[in-house]
Amino acid sequence: MKNKKTWGVLVGTGLLILSKLKFLLVILKILKLQTLISMAIYLWMYALIYGWKFAAAFVYLIFIHEMGHTYAARRLKLPVSPAIFIPFVGAAISMKEMPKSAKDEAYLAYMGPVFGLLAFLPAFPLYFYTEDPFWALVIFLGGLLNLFNLIPITPLDGGRIAAGISTKLWAVGLIILIGYSLYTFNILAIIITIIGAIQWYKIYKQQKNLVEDEKEVTSYMTIYRQLKEHAEHASVGNFTYYARSFKGNIINEHLRDVFLILNNVEELEETEEQDRLIIDEFLFRFNEQVQKIKGEFEQTASYYKTDTKTKLKLFMIYLGLVVVLAASTYYGNTIIMESEAMKTIIGE
Structure with a gap:
């Protein structure tokens, strides 16, 4: 059974890599049945290892989870x-357009676990x-699946929710995942x-560079104002020489x-009026x-800025989901461990 699981993870990892290839997505898109296929x-692959009953339950839980993300995306247009x-990896939807703020990203993320919770509630x-x-x-699978997704590190849902609260929470998620990886050696x-x-470092670097980016934007705006003022008084030749001095x-x-x-x-060497039109076009394009x-810059700078009320709301939703899902996972696992029939099904 362990060998089967190992091969399953390896196959799943390989398929994850292949899924990134454009030609595979193009083929699936042509079929227009990519989700169903x-x-x-x-x-089928899960049924080979765990049986059809387990496989059907797992696919159902993952599908409803993803529908939560789809629902949220449609609400956000x-x-x-x-x-x-x-x-052996899961399921995913790809966004063709990024959310406008970390608040929207958090909403998109937590609707997956919310729908995931609703999916297994009838099992009680x-x-x-x-x-x-x-x-x-x-109950156990639904709780565990969605609870794992709430670990606060991108690309998991918990990381995207944490983005609306504080990106510092990613450090907690990273520690949890490193510890889990070392303990289980789960690929x-x-x-x-x-x-x-990688994502955490990328955001950290982006936030760190914001001060320099702001200075750069301010510098460009100052250059534009100076160019515009100079164009009102200087001759065409003088302005052209003056403008080129800023290029460096x-x-x-x-x-x-x-x-x-x-x-x-210089190329047209036409009237000054026509040259002025070219300078006006230059100033328009520059601005x-x-x-x-x-x-x-403003979009990047404001993306992770969330007001205190929203942060508190997101945190309470996150905490509530963690508590409910953890309790459900524990409850389901307790019953399973007492059932010899279920031990056989899950390969214990």
Whole structure:
């Protein structure tokens, strides 16, 4: 059984890598049944190891979880791809457009575990009524699956929720995953740990560079004002010479490319009125690019800024989900451990 599990994880990891290849996604898109096909493959591979009953329960729980993300994305008017099931890894939807803020990202993230919780709640009365330990297994799987997803590190849901509270929580999630990876040597956990560490460093570096980015934006805005003031009084030739003196102070390639417009002043050698039109176009394009750079900076700077009330709300939702899911996992596991039939099904 352990050998089967090991091979299963290896196959799943390989499929995860293959799923990133564009040609596979194109083929699935052409079929327009990517969710159904990948779900069937997922179900079949799990059924080979754990049986159809276990596989059906697991696929159902994952599917409802992903539907929670899809529902949230539609509420936020964010286009997403259909869910793709990756054997021994899970399922995922890809966003074609990023959320506008960490608050929206947190909402998109926690709707997965919320739907996941709703998915296995009916298993409680079903177990009480039938006393069939299978429903305890559904409770255990649903609790564990969604609880693991709440570990506060990206790319897990907990990491995206933590982004709306404090990115410092990612350190906690990283410690949890590192400890779990070392204890179990779980390949999937190791991969998530690596991805999480890279993402954390990327955000840390981005936040650290914000001060320099702000100075750069301020510098570009100052240059634009100086150019505009100079264009009102200087001759065409004098302005062209003056404008080019700023080119060395500019890092952004799009802004540097705007200076090519001034070459037309010398190439055309037409009237001063036509040259003025070229300078006006230069100033317009320059300002357009500066405003774009400014907008991107402001979006990055404000993305992780969430008001205290929202942070508290997100934290309480997160804490509530963790408590309920942890209790459900413990409850389901307790029943399973007392059932010889379930021990056999899950390979104990």
